[in-house]
Amino acid sequence: MTQELRAEVAIVGGGIAGLWTLASLRAKGVDAILLEAHTLGSGQTLQAQGIVHGGGKYALRSVGDRAAIEAIREMPTRWREHFAGTRRPSLAPAKLLSDRCWLWLPREQWRARWEAWSLMPMLRHGGILHCPPQKVDRREWPEVLAQSALRAFAMSEPVFSTASVHQALAEPLRDHLFHFARSCEGQAPELEQDGRWKAIVVEGPGEHGVLRVQARAFVLTAGAGNAEWIERAGGQRSLMQRRSLRMFLLRGALPPLHGHCFLGGRTRMTITSHDLEGGRRVWQIGGEVAERHAGTSDLARAYADAQRELRTVLPHLDIEGLQWSSYEAIRAERSHPGGRRPEGVQVERIAPNAWAAWPTKWALAPVLAEEIEKRLPKAGEGLASPAAALRPRNWARPQVGRPPWEEDLPWIDVRSVGRD
Ligand SMILES: Cc1cc2nc3c(=O)[nH]c(=O)nc-3n(C[C@H](O)[C@H](O)[C@H](O)COP(=O)(O)OP(=O)(O)OC[C@H]3O[C@@H](n4cnc5c(N)ncnc54)[C@H](O)[C@@H]3O)c2cc1C
DSSP states (O other), X not given: OEEXXXXXXXXXXXXXXXXXXXXXXXXXXXXXXXXXXSSBTTTHHHHSOOBOOOSHHHHHHOTTOHHHHHHHTTHHHHHHHHHHTSSSSOOTTSOEEESOEEEEEESSOXXXXXXXXXXXXXXXXSSOOSSOOEEOOGGGSOHHHHHHEEEEEEEOOOEEOHHHHHHHHHGGGGGGEEEOSEESTTOOOEEOTTSOEEEEEEEOSTTOOEEEEEEEEEEEOOGGGHHHHHHHTXXXXXGEEEEEEEEEEEEESOOOOOEEEEETTEEEEEEEEEEOGGGOEEEEEESHHHHHTTTOSOHHHHHHHHHHHHHHHSXXXXXXXXXXXXXXXXEEEEOOGGGOOOSSOEEEEEETTEEXXXXXXXXXXXXXXXXXXXXXXXXXXXXOOOSSOBOOTTOOOOOBOOOGGGSXXXXXXXXXXXXX
16 A cells, blocks of 8 residues: 655754754654654764764864864854754754863873874964863873873863764654655656656565655765665766775773874874663774775774774773774765865755755754755745655654664674784
């Protein structure tokens, strides 16, 4: 049985890009809906570290990367407004993990001494950062850094639990979210004579049958799934690039820590922490170590390297009793020359009334939503609206997914990690 859904805007994919765009459009009175194939946020959003960068890390990576810094510099202030509930969508129910990120140079490294006297003053006083690293009295450093850091600076970049942000966004939008199990086998969108998308057809889970979705405009925000939709519509898969990462997880009696270890002109590790039951924590570890083991099948070697790296960035951390795990993550982005990370948000028109969009960063979702809104046709601009809004009866709703450490991952004891 085929059910019909008609809306002004149909968004495909409920990661941060899709949910934020849906929330923004609906707040402006646009009849928008969202279709999700799996669980909301599965993929990059729930794998992300939840750092609302203000450009600090990018300036560290490449001081010349100014366009990316420009796009992202307003985000910490903006996200705080959403969290305070003074700006819509309200993120008041979300969980703020830390109001700042630490940036530290590790002890016992000659390069750290050199950088403490050369690069750090330039970054702090050079005016290139919106959130420049602030000197903080050693007595206020987290204990783990007091033991292991030569210098530690605070950056005004908040860190959120991405799952809690997703829950906060999804909850009020529940009636506008639709779950499907698969798009009808290889089926291209139904087209108008002028090439506009008229409808897409998807299959519901279980006994739900088929859903035909008509809209005035379509927005693809399916992350890595955008490639499939673009191809099905006759476009080029190469519009999108994938960059993989091997993210590490460390679990046990760990202190809270949110920040980046900077050494040798590079972000060696980015660590964020999440509380678990029983007073334990999990550290989510990215940065250069995660880039280095992208696509690896030699996990023993990857853990050995991560453990050695941990000893370099936090030489006095007690790792007794801790456990490692890891997961592969794919960053799906608009293609960029040389496979480099694009600068800022990316929106690509793939049909007269259909766009594929990638935020590039989780924190840039508000900017992406604004860019999408600018491109959408206004009612009466020559693009026929579908007839009055129509919703299917009792259609399945998607749930918010879980972060990787709540999934069924294998964990290994630090003592079983060999030396590389
Ligand atoms: C390990 C890691 C850490 C990161 N850390 C940060 C950070 O700290 N700060 C930051 O700003 N950015 C960070 N990022 C980048 C950030 O996660 C992404 O830029 C952002 O989450 C992309 O969101 P998205 O909505 O475009 O895609 P996704 O989050 O991938 O969401 C896609 C959605 O579409 C659904 N979907 C997939 N296929 C289909 C389909 N065929 N049809 C319909 N729906 C589909 C998925 O289930 C999902 O709900 C990180 C990325 C990674 C990988």
